[in-house]
Amino acid sequence: MPARIGIAGLAGRMGRLLAEEVAAAGAALAGGTRRSAAPPAGDPGLPLLPDARALFEASEVVIDFTHAAAAAGHAALAAETGTPLVLGTSGLDAAQEAAVAEAARRVPIVYAANFAPGVVLLFSLAERMAAALPADQYDAEIVEMHHRQKVDAPSGTAVALGRAVAAGRGTTLEEAGRESGRDGHTGPRGTGTIGFAALRGGQVVGEHTLLFAAASEQIALTHRSFDRRVYATGAVRAALWLLGRPPGLYDMKHVLGLD
Numbered sequence: 243m244p245a246r247i248g249i250a251g252l253a254g255r256m257g258r259l260l261a262e263e264v265a266a267a268g269a270a271l272a273g274g275t276r277r278s279a280a281p282p283a284g285d286p287g288l289p290l291l292p293d294a295r296a297l298f299e300a301s302e303v304v305i306d307f308t309h310a311a312a313a314a315g316h317a318a319l320a321a322e323t324g325t326p327l328v329l330g331t332s333g334l335d336a337a338q339e340a341a342v343a344e345a346a347r348r349v350p351i352v353y354a355a356n357f358a359p360g361v362v363l364l365f366s367l368a369e370r371m372a373a374a375l376p377a378d379q380y381d382a383e384i385v386e387m388h389h390r391q392k393v394d395a396p397s398g399t400a401v402a403l404g405r406a407v408a409a410g411r412g413t414t415l416e417e418a419g420r421e422s423g424r425d426g427h428t429g430p431r432g433t434g435t436i437g438f439a440a441l442r443g444g445q446v447v448g449e450h451t452l453l454f455a456a457a458s459e460q461i462a463l464t465h466r467s468f469d470r471r472v473y474a475t476g477a478v479r480a481a482l483w484l485l486g487r488p489p490g491l492y493d494m495k496h497v498l499g500l501d
């Protein structure tokens with residue numbers, strides 16, 4: 243019997259690709275949800291279920307690429323129904339992330355800011371570079387660019403990169419401090435803080451650059467996604483990997499065996 247995978251956000255940019263990747267992986271689409279109840283115009287065949295509870299009950303594992311406002315509720319439903327969850331949605335605040343971690347005590351959850359294998363490697367390189375380059379000499383800046391429809395900033399990947407840099411420096415992003423949205427008379431840059439800049443335009447799938455700038459040198463790492471299918475393939479892989487796992491909060495390095 244093929245695994246039954248449900249998709250929250252089925253009508254979205256990611257949801258449609260996820261449905262294709264579910265089929266390509268030989269799994270079955272259990273159905274999907276969207277925010278509005280109606281199927282999108284011109285697509286009456288989309289297998290939409292009445293609500294999120296019906297989705298979790300019909301699925302062996304659910305993949306969520308929706309909106310931060312929905313993520314905590316979906317994690318709670320995962321815990322209640324015992325249905326594992328792959329969470330790719332970005333822009334969660336601290337309370338929403340805490341709700342996801344709480345649900346993961348009862349059900350296995352993969353929560354990943356980015357499902358592209360190259361970005362998983364970038365997180366690990368970011369941590370190693372930050373550990374090697376003294377924070378009082380090398381200013382860490384993270385620049386990201388995305389398509390004009392993206393609703394959250396900085397991207398989840400940028401925040402995760404910031405967390406990796408902070409971890410490499412033996413601290414947290416909250417303690418190190420974030421500098422973003424510089425405009426006007428900002429004063430000089432803080433020492434040891436982590437800077438963020440978000441660009442939006444056109445149909446850019448996803449670009450992230452982490453740079454360390456010192457007085458006499460600068461080093462930068464850049465990742466570019468050319469096709470968002472790379473995220474969908476990774477998320478379906480994570481969904482199949484989750485089946486039969488014990489409760490816990492996992493990320494893509496666990497799925498790829500890089501932990």
Ligand SMILES: NC(=O)C1=CN([C@@H]2O[C@H](COP(=O)(O)OP(=O)(O)OC[C@H]3O[C@@H](n4cnc5c(N)ncnc54)[C@H](OP(=O)(O)O)[C@@H]3O)[C@@H](O)[C@H]2O)C=CC1
Binds near residue numbers: 332
């Ligand atoms: N981790 C990763 O690798 C990646 C993460 N993402 C993240 O995934 C999310 C979705 O991205 P994308 O597909 O481009 O977005 P879209 O806006 O194209 O699609 C979002 C989907 O979620 C639904 N939705 C929106 N709000 C809610 C809600 N409150 N409750 C239930 N469903 C809701 C929408 O419903 P409706 O159709 O009715 O509008 C739509 O079907 C974003 O947070 C994005 O940052 C994206 C790419 C990769």
Ligand SMILES: O=C(O)C1=N[C@H](C(=O)O)C[C@H](O)C1
Binds near residue numbers: 333399400447
């Ligand atoms: O909204 C997007 O498109 C993307 N969102 C994720 C993020 O916020 O990091 C991942 C990827 O960059 C695409």
